[in-house]
Amino acid sequence: MEEMLWIILLVCLASAFWQQRRQAELAWQYLRRYCRQHELQLLSVARSHRRLARRPLRLLTCYEFEFSSDGESHYLGTLTMQGLNVAGIDIPPHRLPGGG
Secondary structure (H helix, E strand, C coil), X not given: CHHHHHHHXXXXXXXXXXXXXXXHHHHHHHHHHHHHHCCCEEEEEEEEEEXXXXXXXXXXXXXXXXXXXXXXXXXXXXXXXXXXXXXXXXXXXXXXXXCC
């Protein structure tokens, strides 16, 4: 019986790891598309933290990403995901592409 519990625990951990990797890949793809559409250069993406949101109760994962609009400056934005869906994106004011 104890062996079965260890197997179940191992399967749950592997599943959580797989889900996390899938979410990270989707975040990267979304940010690449977002930056391309807004004429920004995506520099890096990293998972920042997780938090529990209320109303409705849900687990959110936050990713920080660096981007550039002019090739010289770089800015830090945040992508929030709920499961495999984008819950929001927050970017600071930045120079417009093309020197605007």
